[in-house]
Amino acid sequence: MSAFEYAPAPESRAVVSIEPEYGLFINGKFVKGKKHFPSINPATGEKLSNITQASNADVDKAVLAARSAYQKTWSKMAPAQRAKYLYRIARILQERAREFAVLETLDNGKPIRESRDVDVPLAAAHFFYHAGWADKLQHAGFGSAPKPHGVVGQIIPWNFPLLMLAWKIAPALATGNTVVLKPAESTSLTALLFAQVCQQAELPAGVVNIVTGDGAVGAALVNHPGIDKIAFTGSTDVGKIIARSVAHSGKSLTLELGGKGANIVFEDAAIDEAVEGIVNGIFFNQGHVCCAGSRLLIQEGIHDEVVGKLKVRMAKIRVGDPMDKNTDLGAINSAEQLMKINELVDYGKKEGGEIWSPQCTLPSKGFWFAPTIFSGVTQAHRIAREEIFGPVLSILTFRTPQEAIEKANNTPFGLSAGIWSEKGSRTLWASNQLKAGVIWANTFNKFDPASPFGGYKESGWGREGGRHGLGSYIKGGDHE
Amino acid sequence: MITYSIVDGTESSLKNFLKTLPGVDQVGAEARAAMLGTRSIKAASKNYAIELAISMVDLTTLEGADTPGKVRALCSKGLRPDPTDATVPHVGAICVYNDMVSTARQHLDSIGGSDLPIAAVSTAFPSGRASMPVKIHDTQDAIDAGATEIDMVIDRGAFLSGRFGEVFEEIKIIKELCGDRAHLKVILETGELVTYDNVRKASYIAMLAGADFIKTSTGKVTPAATAPVVLVMLEAVRDYYELTGTRIGVKAAGGIRTTKDAIKQLVLVNETAGPEWLNPALFRIGASALLNDLLQQRMKMREGRYASPNYVTID
Numbered sequence: 001m002s003a004f005e006y007a008p009a010p011e012s013r014a015v016v017s018i019e020p021e022y023g024l025f026i027n028g029k030f031v032k033g034k035k036h037f038p039s040i041n042p043a044t045g046e047k048l049s050n051i052t053q054a055s056n057a058d059v060d061k062a063v064l065a066a067r068s069a070y071q072k073t074w075s076k077m078a079p080a081q082r083a084k085y086l087y088r089i090a091r092i093l094q095e096r097a098r099e100f101a102v103l104e105t106l107d108n109g110k111p112i113r114e115s116r117d118v119d120v121p122l123a124a125a126h127f128f129y130h131a132g133w134a135d136k137l138q139h140a141g142f143g144s145a146p147k148p149h150g151v152v153g154q155i156i157p158w159n160f161p162l163l164m165l166a167w168k169i170a171p172a173l174a175t176g177n178t179v180v181l182k183p184a185e186s187t188s189l190t191a192l193l194f195a196q197v198c199q200q201a202e203l204p205a206g207v208v209n210i211v212t213g214d215g216a217v218g219a220a221l222v223n224h225p226g227i228d229k230i231a232f233t234g235s236t237d238v239g240k241i242i243a244r245s246v247a248h249s250g251k252s253l254t255l256e257l258g259g260k261g262a263n264i265v266f267e268d269a270a271i272d273e274a275v276e277g278i279v280n281g282i283f284f285n286q287g288h289v290c291c292a293g294s295r296l297l298i299q300e301g302i303h304d305e306v307v308g309k310l311k312v313r314m315a316k317i318r319v320g321d322p323m324d325k326n327t328d329l330g331a332i333n334s335a336e337q338l339m340k341i342n343e344l345v346d347y348g349k350k351e352g353g354e355i356w357s358p359q360c361t362l363p364s365k366g367f368w369f370a371p372t373i374f375s376g377v378t379q380a381h382r383i384a385r386e387e388i389f390g391p392v393l394s395i396l397t398f399r400t401p402q403e404a405i406e407k408a409n410n411t412p413f414g415l416s417a418g419i420w421s422e423k424g425s426r427t428l429w430a431s432n433q434l435k436a437g438v439i440w441a442n443t444f445n446k447f448d449p450a451s452p453f454g455g456y457k458e459s460g461w462g463r464e465g466g467r468h469g470l471g472s473y474i475k476g477g478d479h480e
Numbered sequence: 481m482i483t484y485s486i487v488d489g490t491e492s493s494l495k496n497f498l499k500t501l502p503g504v505d506q507v508g509a510e511a512r513a514a515m516l517g518t519r520s521i522k523a524a525s526k527n528y529a530i531e532l533a534i535s536m537v538d539l540t541t542l543e544g545a546d547t548p549g550k551v552r553a554l555c556s557k558g559l560r561p562d563p564t565d566a567t568v569p570h571v572g573a574i575c576v577y578n579d580m581v582s583t584a585r586q587h588l589d590s591i592g593g594s595d596l597p598i599a600a601v602s603t604a605f606p607s608g609r610a611s612m613p614v615k616i617h618d619t620q621d622a623i624d625a626g627a628t629e630i631d632m633v634i635d636r637g638a639f640l641s642g643r644f645g646e647v648f649e650e651i652k653i654i655k656e657l658c659g660d661r662a663h664l665k666v667i668l669e670t671g672e673l674v675t676y677d678n679v680r681k682a683s684y685i686a687m688l689a690g691a692d693f694i695k696t697s698t699g700k701v702t703p704a705a706t707a708p709v710v711l712v713m714l715e716a717v718r719d720y721y722e723l724t725g726t727r728i729g730v731k732a733a734g735g736i737r738t739t740k741d742a743i744k745q746l747v748l749v750n751e752t753a754g755p756e757w758l759n760p761a762l763f764r765i766g767a768s769a770l771l772n773d774l775l776q777q778r779m780k781m782r783e784g785r786y787a788s789p790n791y792v793t794i795d
Contacts, residue, residue: 004528004750004758009520113518272715273508316751325520422503442505 006318009325011112016103018189021050024058024212025195027065028205033058037214039188042109043322043331043366051188054211056220059180062209063226066151066178069206074178075148077204079135086131086174088201093124093166096197100190104162105322107189109331109367110285112323122447123166126465129449130174133470137175140470147475148176149252150228153221155242156191157234158184158333159288159389164233165191167464169208170449175473177229180209182221184234186334188212219245227251231472233290236387236413236458254462254472256290256454258387259415262408263293263444264430266401267302269420273442275309278393281418281444283317283329283371287391288337290459291416293444295377295384296395297404303397307375315358317371329391332367341369341390348374348383353394379410387413401426405433414456418444437463486723487688489652491645498644498684504676504712513707519747526743530778532758533742534561534568537774538599538731538766540575542699551580552587553795559593562775563793571771572760573597573629577605578622585626599629599665603654606669606698608633612650619654623662630658631665631695631731636672639682647682648689655690665693665731665764670709671701679709683716687728695731699766704734707748714752727756733766739777742770 023030033052040047054062074082093100097120104115137146152172156164161183172179183191191210198208211217215238222230222245229252232242236257246253263281265274281293298306322330332338349355353374362368369390377384377394384394398404408417417436421427431439437455440446447453452466462472471477487493521529539558541550551574558571574584574596581600588596600622604610610618619630632654638646651666658664666686670679686694694713697704710732717728730753732745742765749757757763775792 003755004532004746005525006519006521007523007525009522117518269502270505270508271502273505273512276508276512325518422505442508443511 006326008321010321010323011102011105011325013102013106013323015099016106018049018103018106022052022188022192022212024052024054024062025192025198025208025210026058026062027069027209028199028203030195031058031061037185039107039186041106041366042186042333043363045365048106048189051212053213054217059211059217059220059224062180062211063151063224065206066180066209067226069204070150070178073204074207075176079137079176082173082176083131083134085201085203086127086134086170089197089203090124090127090131092197092200093120093127097121097124100162100193102323103193104190105330108158108161108187109322109333111327111330112325113327114285119160119163122449123162126166126170126449130170134174137470137474140467142471142474142477146175146477148473149475150177151226152177152179152229152231152473153224153227154179154181155218155221155230155232155234156181156183158187159285159290161187162190162194165194168231168233171464171469171473172231173207175470177473178207180211180221180227182211182213182218185212185214222246229253229473232256239460252478254464254478255460256462256464257415257458257460259290259292259413259455259459260295260385260387260411261291261293261416261418261436262295262297262434263418264297264404264408264420265299265302265306266404266419266421266423266426267299268422268426269302270422270442271302271306271309274420275306275313277418277420277442277444278310279313279317282393283391284445286330286332286369288333288389289445291438291445291453293416293418294388294393295408296393297398297407298395299404300397300399307373307395310373311356311358314371314373317358317360319360319368319370320363329371332369332390335367337389338367338369341388341392344383344386344388345372345392348377348381348392348394351381351383353377353381353383379407385411401430405430409433409435412458415459416440487648489645489648491643494644494648494685494688497688498681501680501684504680506676509676509708509711513711513748516711516747516751517707517744521743521747527781529743529746530739530774530781531569533739533746533765534771534774534778535570535572536760536763536765537571537771538573538575538733538764539571539771540699540766540768542575542577542601546577546580548580548583551576551583555584555587555593555596556591557771557793557795559588559591559596561771568775568778570596572764573599575599575601575631575766577601578618578625581622581625581627597628597663598626599631600625600627601631601698603632603650605631605633605667606700608635609637612653615650616653616657619657623658627662629663629665630654631667633667633669633698634682634686636669639673639678644681644685648685651686651689651691663692664690665695665729666691667695667698669698669701670696671703676708676712679712680716683713684720687716687720691728693729693731693764695733695766697734699734702735705732705736705745707744710745710748711752714748714757717757718753727762729762729764730757731764731766736765736767737769738773742774
């Protein structure tokens, strides 16, 4: 070897055993399904397992099991007892962390470094955090005797399969609800492993039910009369359909939808760390992040310096085998998503954006997209307005702080924003002007169970995490 | 060779220049350094890194109890780190106190090590608390005795009270004294500068004043060569190269004791300043105990098992 090239450092997959076929998790047991569809590893195209496509009758059974568990056990249980189960689940997640990380990476395509260091530890943290609330709800600001909704239907996306499951299940159980959860079609495996954790923790049967399948299963859940509340994370388009379906049904609804987060770099920013934050903002999890910093707004005076440094830094991004511990950017989750990214990138080129990617060799199998930036983008470009949900950054400029805010807010979305400045007064001023649910200052994509997360405008309704997130699972808590 | 074109050496020109440097966000710098610490270096890349790290070690003894015997043993070790294996490269340099330079030089010359550089710590190391004539004499002494590298300390007192011109002037004088005879490494003693903003500023003062290397620490103060500090210094030499076309070296010294620590440093270099810095002319690791751990790991990589510590020499 004549240069310092990192030898392959693959994580072992021996720690997980994937079954050839998975059923549904209903009333504490795995139930064999009739129809199946394959779940593949997006990094290789290899089939991992067969997943059950739940029928309407299966959804019925799951909702019934959840209702019965709610009435007979979960709503009658002392809150401290509920906490005990949540703590138990949290500890099991920590004990089996490697197993979950490897499975998540195989199923989703994200780098093992991220599933190991972000997804799994945060999922456990969400259970620990909400376990603490379970017997203290009367102090959470929702009255002296807060009541759960009852049976909650939860639909989660494929970008953070286990973490989104934790964001949904932990607060629902802590507040006394029971759950029917549908994972995303392309990433059901960690949810099914989580079902085993529920068994291991001896969680009472029916408190958590997991039904797998495509959008039809989600629709059956949304429209089911036995559901008291729907919590959905996913695209704005589907969110709108759900909102229409749920209208007049008396069901409560929280939505966590898309975004086109502005990452604003002022001329007095700490440039090196801002460049890191830009990279983290858009290339973390291949840009499959609803709160990604996908619109970079740079003050004109430092545009060339920042973009120059960004390109140098991007050349160091290691793209490839997600199971390699040194990989920074993994696979695109599905052929469908890759098609969407390609379509919008083609638009970006047609609209005159200047496209740039570092030299990198993409694997021949699976779904891949190189880290990409578009400079010279304006507010009028489609790639500045629509969510690409991939490793593609649109770069815009601004002249004054006022203009930065106007551009940042000029979007139908309002999920996240980032501010990079060494001047505290400017950061405070800008964070007051920005219409986004999460605003990061001198950092990006930082999550904590104690911090509420959610959007303005088309980015969603309600909050998840923190005291505010509890409200989404308490009767009347949304309107506090 | 020395360009003072960016600043003219006056207090005000320095202050004006330093004001143009962006700040360092502490949380972000530490997060980046920690992330690079997770790189997993295996197999062929580990062999390569161990070999490289050995050739970058400034093998050091800086004790009140140093004797000619101790220094001669260190020189022998530095030239032939593993007496049973001639393929092991020699270290980057031998680093000693001023009065031990002639002993080291004579011994190295007598055992075929005349190419091995000798670094002398200078300018009232480690505190730097002496008058300028003393510091000049200290350095002159070391060069006359045969030191080819001078590891000087900056005046941290002057830096911390904002007298940047004084810091610059001292380095400039020592650099002129070194001339073509000795390479100048400037020790910032980052553990006393405390903030990363200060580390960045001090790095630039040293580079502008003519340093060939910027060095983290004396090894007498903790914390020393922490990953974020080295990261900030590597960013400084990378950006200085952009600015001037001159590549300045970095020496991480203090607290690097294991092969794992050393490899983390090499990853920092590789992914921050870039592969051009991955050679002993531009990156050094100041250490004493590290060399034996590198040798043990090297044996392990070759033989597939750990040897007893008695298979590496204790000098």
